[in-house]
Amino acid sequence: MISEKLRKNIESKLGTSMPSAAWKKMQSYCSTKAIKKKEIVLREGQFCDQLFFVEKGLMYSYQVTNDLDNQVTQIAYEDFWISDLYSFFSKKPAIYHIKALEDSHIVCISRDNFEKACLEIPVLERFFRILFQNAYVSNQRRLIQNIHEEASARYCQLLEQKPEIIRRVPQYILASYLGIKPQSLSRIRKKWSDGK
Amino acid sequence: MISEKLRKNIESKLGTSMPSAAWKKMQSYCSTKAIKKKEIVLREGQFCDQLFFVEKGLMYSYQVTNDLDNQVTQIAYEDFWISDLYSFFSKKPAIYHIKALEDSHIVCISRDNFEKACLEIPVLERFFRILFQNAYVSNQRRLIQNIHEEASARYCQLLEQKPEIIRRVPQYILASYLGIKPQSLSRIRKKWSDGK
DNA sequence: CTGTTTTATTAACTTATGTGAATGAAAATT
DNA sequence: AATTTTCATTCACATAAGTTAATAAAACAG
Numbered sequence: 001m002i003s004e005k006l007r008k009n010i011e012s013k014l015g016t017s018m019p020s021a022a023w024k025k026m027q028s029y030c031s032t033k034a035i036k037k038k039e040i041v042l043r044e045g046q047f048c049d050q051l052f053f054v055e056k057g058l059m060y061s062y063q064v065t066n067d068l069d070n071q072v073t074q075i076a077y078e079d080f081w082i083s084d085l086y087s088f089f090s091k092k093p094a095i096y097h098i099k100a101l102e103d104s105h106i107v108c109i110s111r112d113n114f115e116k117a118c119l120e121i122p123v124l125e126r127f128f129r130i131l132f133q134n135a136y137v138s139n140q141r142r143l144i145q146n147i148h149e150e151a152s153a154r155y156c157q158l159l160e161q162k163p164e165i166i167r168r169v170p171q172y173i174l175a176s177y178l179g180i181k182p183q184s185l186s187r188i189r190k191k192w193s194d195g196k
Numbered sequence: 197m198i199s200e201k202l203r204k205n206i207e208s209k210l211g212t213s214m215p216s217a218a219w220k221k222m223q224s225y226c227s228t229k230a231i232k233k234k235e236i237v238l239r240e241g242q243f244c245d246q247l248f249f250v251e252k253g254l255m256y257s258y259q260v261t262n263d264l265d266n267q268v269t270q271i272a273y274e275d276f277w278i279s280d281l282y283s284f285f286s287k288k289p290a291i292y293h294i295k296a297l298e299d300s301h302i303v304c305i306s307r308d309n310f311e312k313a314c315l316e317i318p319v320l321e322r323f324f325r326i327l328f329q330n331a332y333v334s335n336q337r338r339l340i341q342n343i344h345e346e347a348s349a350r351y352c353q354l355l356e357q358k359p360e361i362i363r364r365v366p367q368y369i370l371a372s373y374l375g376i377k378p379q380s381l382s383r384i385r386k387k388w389s390d391g392k
Numbered sequence: 393c394t395g396t397t398t399t400a401t402t403a404a405c406t407t408a409t410g411t412g413a414a415t416g417a418a419a420a421t422t
Numbered sequence: 423a424a425t426t427t428t429c430a431t432t433c434a435c436a437t438a439a440g441t442t443a444a445t446a447a448a449a450c451a452g
Contacts, residue, residue, distance in 0.1 A: 029239070065344075071344045073340055086336075086337070089329065089333060125322055133281070133324075134285075135328075136328050136331050137285060139332060139336055143338060143339040146343050149344050150408070150409095171429075172428095181410060182411090182430070186408085186430065187408095187431090224396095369402080382400065386402090393452105395446070397449080397450075397451090398447100403444090403450070404441100406440075407423085407438105407441095407444100409437085411437095412435090415431080415433105416432100418427100418428080418430085420423075420427070421425080421427085
């Protein structure tokens, strides 16, 4: 059975409750999966034909570069969606890996079902419009911050806005997510604690 | 009369042609505006209650920081949309200015009409879903590039992918868009031409 | 055309972050 | 508990990009 968490997620974006017929249909289009820590749910080069909703746990996506340096792109925990959207929409091979950092429960929806849901259930088309809309806006802000602010400022803001991430994610992954090396993050943290 | 350019933009994202009733309604929800070079269509602090589609010309958005340094966030020319989406959706004061770099023609849609369009015309809800979806995916890629690649690599890629921007935008705006200072962009260009 | 303002280039110096290596701490595995 | 692997810290040095300032070139206005 698909958890009520997803339903709440949808309703909170819609700003209204969801007709139970729509929710039934959505449930029939989704499946759930338990993921062990360190398990990989998508590998670069595979075709990403699913969206994942994290009901419980923590997952992240990253790109492996030529010099074996992992570039972390997204971090998703309870109530966030994660996928390789580029691959999902373009039907080209995935550029990211997606991996669990904690034992997790996720809800999966396949591309076919996603498209059916959008076409058949207007309220879901609407939900996904709002989901991408919001994701785009917050991604824009993250981009601007990364372009125009220093690593220490980025770290501070993450600490304020998503302390969850800092508590639950190992430092080398956090560093990559912030766009710096673990050594630099160490430095920043030290300066911060010395400054007190 | 609202230009056919917008219609083509919508249809290209939808992947199908648009029923003429839907297009009529969309037209009735939009207005057009001619903008002179250097004109500002949105100021920081105002409430941004419109989306703009650039039919002709070139506009850009930027943030003014404490030290009077402009941070360029978006550059939009023919066939792109531009707005302060954060303000548009949250109804909070705008954080960006939006200004024309060339004499431009734009199509405007107000928030009220945007919402009506989404609710009344399923094909438009669908269009905006796809629009934000695509914008999100390409913004994600821009973010990753900015986090993990050097300025010269970012410049090269822009040169390949949107040479339009490099031809039409003055260097100090381009530099800010790339997240560097004009002096650094000069340096990069020099290295590039010496390298030949 | 002339002068004024805006934009681009170059150079010398500073600073934040990367790099590589050594060490220590923590976590996982046996 | 002992061993091995993973992760975090620290340091010395390298490098990309920022800063300041001077000058040149281009765009604009009268």
